Amino acid sequence: QLQSPESFAKSVQELTIVLQRTGDPANLNRLRPHLELLANIDPNPDAASPTWEQLENAMVAVKTVVHGLVDFIQNYSRKGHETPQ
Numbered sequence: 001q002l003q004s005p006e007s008f009a010k011s012v013q014e015l016t017i018v019l020q021r022t023g024d025p026a027n028l029n030r031l032r033p034h035l036e037l038l039a040n041i042d043p044n045p046d047a048a049s050p051t052w053e054q055l056e057n058a059m060v061a062v063k064t065v066v067h068g069l070v071d072f073i074q075n076y077s078r079k080g081h082e083t084p085q
Contacts, residue, residue, distance in 0.1 A: 009039040026076040031068045034061035 003011065012035045019029050038061050041050075050058065 005039070005041075005043040012036060012039045026072050028068065028072060031065050034064045034068075037061045038065065 012032070015028070015035070016032060019032075037057060041058060
């Protein structure tokens with residue numbers, strides 16, 4: 001689902017709250033710094049271009065979040081809440 005920058009940042013905040021309530025059995029909290037970095041990217045087309053270091057940090061964050069999501073889907077989102085593999 002496409003999200004606006006504001007709704008993405010709000011989703012990150014909501015995820016943090018849910019993880020605190022559930023005890024974070026899938027250790028998704030490890031993704032929080034990466035999600036926050038992505039949520040703080042300025043979407044304004046008139047914003048200054050990122051430095052190479054900022055771009056690298058954003059790409060590492062994307063890679064980490066995608067890997068975390070794939071791991072979560074493969075191991076924790078099974079029907080019946082089976083034990084992770």
